[in-house]
Amino acid sequence: MGAVVTSWESVAGTCSLEGSGRHRMSRGAARNPRLTEALAPTASRPVQARNPPVSTDARNKISFRSFLIRTTAFLIVDLTFLAANTGKIVGGGWVPLAVGALAVLIMTTWHRGTGLVMQTLTQLSMPLETFLQQIEQSHLARVPGTAVFLTPNAEGAPLTLLHHVRYNRALHEEVILVSVITENVPEVEARSRMTSEPLGKGMWRVRAHYGFMEHPDVRWVVGRCCDHGMTARLEDTTFYVGRVHWIPTGAAPMVRWRKRLFAFMAWNASSATDFFRIPSERLLDLGARIEF
Numbered sequence: 001m002g003a004v005v006t007s008w009e010s011v012a013g014t015c016s017l018e019g020s021g022r023h024r025m026s027r028g029a030a031r032n033p034r035l036t037e038a039l040a041p042t043a044s045r046p047v048q049a050r051n052p053p054v055s056t057d058a059r060n061k062i063s064f065r066s067f068l069i070r071t072t073a074f075l076i077v078d079l080t081f082l083a084a085n086t087g088k089i090v091g092g093g094w095v096p097l098a099v100g101a102l103a104v105l106i107m108t109t110w111h112r113g114t115g116l117v118m119q120t121l122t123q124l125s126m127p128l129e130t131f132l133q134q135i136e137q138s139h140l141a142r143v144p145g146t147a148v149f150l151t152p153n154a155e156g157a158p159l160t161l162l163h164h165v166r167y168n169r170a171l172h173e174e175v176i177l178v179s180v181i182t183e184n185v186p187e188v189e190a191r192s193r194m195t196s197e198p199l200g201k202g203m204w205r206v207r208a209h210y211g212f213m214e215h216p217d218v219r220w221v222v223g224r225c226c227d228h229g230m231t232a233r234l235e236d237t238t239f240y241v242g243r244v245h246w247i248p249t250g251a252a253p254m255v256r257w258r259k260r261l262f263a264f265m266a267w268n269a270s271s272a273t274d275f276f277r278i279p280s281e282r283l284l285d286l287g288a289r290i291e292f
Contacts, residue, residue, distance in 0.1 A: 106261075106265070109258050109261050109262050109265070110262065110265055112254060112258070112262075113254065113258070113259070113262030113265075113266070116252045116253070116254060116292055117244075117246065117266075117292060118152060118153070119252075120250075120252070120290060120292050121152065121153060121158075121159060122153055122156070124159050124290070125153055125155075125156040125157055125158055125159055125162070126156060126157045126162060127156055127157070128155070128156055128157050128199060130157075131156075131157040131161075131162075132199070132200055132201050132203070135165075135171065135201055136201070140165065140169070140170065140171050141169065141170040141171070142170070142171055142172065142173045142202070143170050143171070143172055143173065144172070144173055144236070145172050145173065145174070145236045145237065145238065146172055146173075146174040146175075146176060146222075146230075146231070146232045146233070146236055146237040146238070147164075147171070147172035147174070147175050147176070147237075147238050147240060148176045148178055148218070148222055148232070148237055148238070148239045148240065149161050149164075149175065149176070149177050149178065149240045150178050150179075150180070150218065150239070150240070150241050150242075150272065150276065150278075151177055151178070151179055152179065152180075153179070154179040154181065154205070154207055157177075158177065158242070159242060159288065160240050160241070160242035160286050161175070161177070161240070163242075163286050163288065164240060164286060172202075172238070173202050174202050174203075174204070174230065174231060174232065175202060175203045175204070176203075176204045176206055176222070176225060176230065176232060177199075177203070177204065177205050177206065178206045178207075178208060178218060178221060178222075179205075179206070179207050179208070180208050180210060180216045180218070180276065181207055181208065181209050181210070182210055182211070182212055183209055183210065183211055183212070184212070185211045185212070186211045186212060186213040186214075187211040187213060187214055188209045188210055188211045188214065192209055193208065193209055193210075194206065194207070194208050194209070194221060194224055194228070195207045195209075196225070196228040196229075196230070198229070204225070204228075204230055206221065206225065206228075208221045215277070216275065216276050216277070217276070217277045218239070218276040218277060218278050219234070219277055219278060219279060220277075222234065222237060234279070234282070237282060238282055238283075238284060239278045239279070239282050239283045239284065240284050240286060241272045241273070241278065241283060241284070241285055241286070242285075242286050242287075242288060243272075243285045243286065243287045243288075244266075244287070244288050244289075244290055245267070245287065245288070245289045245290075246259075246262070246263045246266055246267075246290060246291075246292055247263070247289055247290065247291045247292070248260045248262070248263050248291075248292065249291050250290075250291030250292040251291075252292040259292065
């Protein structure tokens with residue numbers, strides 16, 4: 001699940017604001033309030049840049065009075081510019097301020113909502129040891145082929161797998177739990193792309209690592225599983241993806257209107273089929289309605 005905003009969409013939005021702003025205000029009236037407002041909260045950053053992290057003994061030698069004087073000097077200059085441009089807000093400077101506030105609201109709501117959703121999915125999942133014991137005790141029927149379950153949680157049995165077993169009373173001979181992990185680097189080296197571990201009972205855990213500038217390709221990951229001891233063949237593989245409809249009526253610590261905003265963004269997000277490059281002819285969606 002993810003919401004992807006391309007750079008071209010950002011450029012188009014910026015050009016639209018710039019074009020509409022020319023009819024109402026000068027460029028200075030649009031930019032100066034936003035710029036000076038951004039400078040004020042970061043007034044202490046030059047001080048931080050000049051004082052990188054040092055040892056405790058050296059840090060104790062820094063004079064707090066010197067720090068306070070320099071920070072106050074930066075604040076006086078920045079707040080003076082901000083006060084001088086306050087009158088331009090009414091003349092059109094409110095447009096970039098409103099757009100920025102809306103962007104912050106959307107990003108913080110998505111970030112907070114994603115964290116709450118992950119907590120909910122973790123609570124609904126089952127420890128893998130318990131799931132394997134249930135498979136052994138229930139003598140669950142095993143059918144030929146490979147089942148690939150996409151799960152954001154790299155631990156435990158995902159909710160999609162639990163629903164599949166509960167309603168179908170069967171499981172493929174080979175089950176691969178795939179978790180796509182986005183690292184804090186633009187690109188991940190090929191040798192570190194994929195890791196796997198056997199779980200027993202014909203089940204495997206696969207973690208695919210991608211950089212934030214890369215596009216995940218689950219089809220490629222499954223194709224590489226044969227190199228890790230699995231027998232996955234694309235013509236015998238079925239991909240299972242959970243499609244959750246989030247209901248903003250649960251006990252999650254978020255106000256109701258922000259829950260509704262997050263639910264709308266999640267519903268409007270790009271599909272897992274397109275984002276993870278899953279072949280649509282081998283895909284099964286398992287839906288669920290969950291309160292959060």
